[in-house]
Amino acid sequence: xxxxxxxxxxxxxxxxxxxxxxxxxxxxxxxxxxxxxxxxxxxxxxxxxxxxxxxxxxxxxxxxxxxxxxxxxxxxxxxxxxxxxxxxxxxxxxxxxxxxxxxxxxxxxxxxxxxxxxxxxxxxxxxxxxxxxxxxxxxxxxxxxxxxxxxxxxxxxxxxxxxxxxxxxxxxxxxxxxxxxxxxxxxxxxxxxxxxxxxxxxxxxxxxxxxxxxxxxxxxxx
Numbered sequence: 323x324x325x326x327x328x329x330x331x332x333x334x335x336x337x338x339x340x341x342x343x344x345x346x347x348x349x350x351x352x353x354x355x356x357x358x359x360x361x362x363x364x365x366x367x368x369x370x371x372x373x374x375x376x377x378x379x380x381x382x383x384x385x386x387x388x389x390x391x392x393x394x395x396x397x398x399x400x401x402x403x404x405x406x407x408x409x410x411x412x413x414x415x416x417x418x419x420x421x422x423x424x425x426x427x428x429x430x431x432x433x434x435x436x437x438x439x440x441x442x443x444x445x446x447x448x449x450x451x452x453x454x455x456x457x458x459x460x461x462x463x464x465x466x467x468x469x470x471x472x473x474x475x476x477x478x479x480x481x482x483x484x485x486x487x488x489x490x491x492x493x494x495x496x497x498x499x500x501x502x503x504x505x506x507x508x509x510x511x512x513x514x515x516x517x518x519x520x521x522x523x524x525x526x527x528x529x530x531x532x533x534x535x536x537x538x539x540x541x542x543x544x
Contacts (some may be wrong), residue, residue: 328374329357393423
């Protein structure tokens, strides 16, 4: 059985301890390090070869966004996934964290079983994007002026690829997208890979950003 090596980054010791106990209770996971600052998270990601970092956004010295950006930009850490933590409705930096390279976000008061499921999802290469919170959060952030998108837009995509991108942006996984479009999950997976290549996106989380910033998807659509 493959074991997921997890690094926990949060400036609150009690939060880290609680998460560590939970992660260690899962047979397919182990905690390889705990960091109280973003700088420590980056250092431990490099030294402990974690598979996934559970990253709090608000930390001293170096916040979770910049730490995520450094991890994503490091070729030696190309396989490391980042799952950011947020206190939903108060933290407006989640979109920036996704731009920086995070593979998704998790609300801090999530249920224990959901945290473990989220770690497995992100470690497997999927993005954690809950349709409701994602669309509401991105809508709020995009309502204010922002920097231009750093990735390509959907203009160069085929009609089918635009359909797939729109459903991905609404939080549907490959199986759900396949059912909606009458395709096989493998075909959808191929489409997603091609879309990522055309847009220069790191993962599905960044595809969501492109879809919303380009207007392909608007908040509130189902």
